[in-house]
Amino acid sequence: MTLKERYAGVIGWFEANMPVAESELQYKDPYQLLVAVILSAQCTDKRVNMTTPALFEAYPTPEAMAQATVEEIYAYIKSISYPNNKARNLAAMARMLCTEFGGVVPSDLDALQRLPGVGRKTANVVGAVIWGKEVMPVDTHVFRVSARIGLTRGAKTPLQTELQLEKNIPSHLLPVAHHWLILHGRYVCTARAPKCDACGIAPWCKSREKQKMADK
Structure with missing residues (x-):
């Protein structure tokens, strides 16, 4: 699977299944x-x-x-x-x-x-x-999930992750994509015991791909 195909699959799934993704922090202004x-x-x-x-x-x-x-x-x-x-x-x-x-x-x-x-x-x-700035904030969830899925390659720092994601995700989607990755990392692709069997983007996940090959 090419990097372009991986991004297309992941973005397509999130657009269809999580069109609205917002911060879970509570604020008024x-x-x-x-x-x-x-x-x-x-x-x-x-x-x-x-x-x-x-x-x-x-x-x-x-x-x-x-x-x-x-x-x-x-x-x-x-x-x-x-x-x-x-x-x-x-x-x-x-x-x-x-x-x-x-x-x-x-x-x-x-x-x-x-x-x-x-x-x-x-x-x-x-x-x-x-x-709605077209930027990609990178926290621990975004950093971990991006590497695990295979959206980033060899990114050692949050800035490297940010630049790779901004290069490959359409700019108008960056504000919502940030929340896609955070929420996915928080509830599905958790640091320990990720819920791979319940993961909608598993077909495009590099880690899942490796796991399947190892099981053969």
């Missing part, structure tokens, strides 16, 4: 999504969604969070992974958002990455979800 994505680094969306309601009630706007101390923010997010670093980043992010961007989350991805706690992946997630 770009500011809330930005905060939630920062908190979601190395943490589950489920845990983030349990934490953010009280946080957003206390700090409903960037201006409100900018007035908070790191210790005050920490009290709301202490159940999240790496709460000390994230509390510092949120406090600094909110202050910069207010002083340099008028309290408005910038749609420019380079500008977004100037904010404390915002790296390439976080900026790409916010850009793709809020503004």
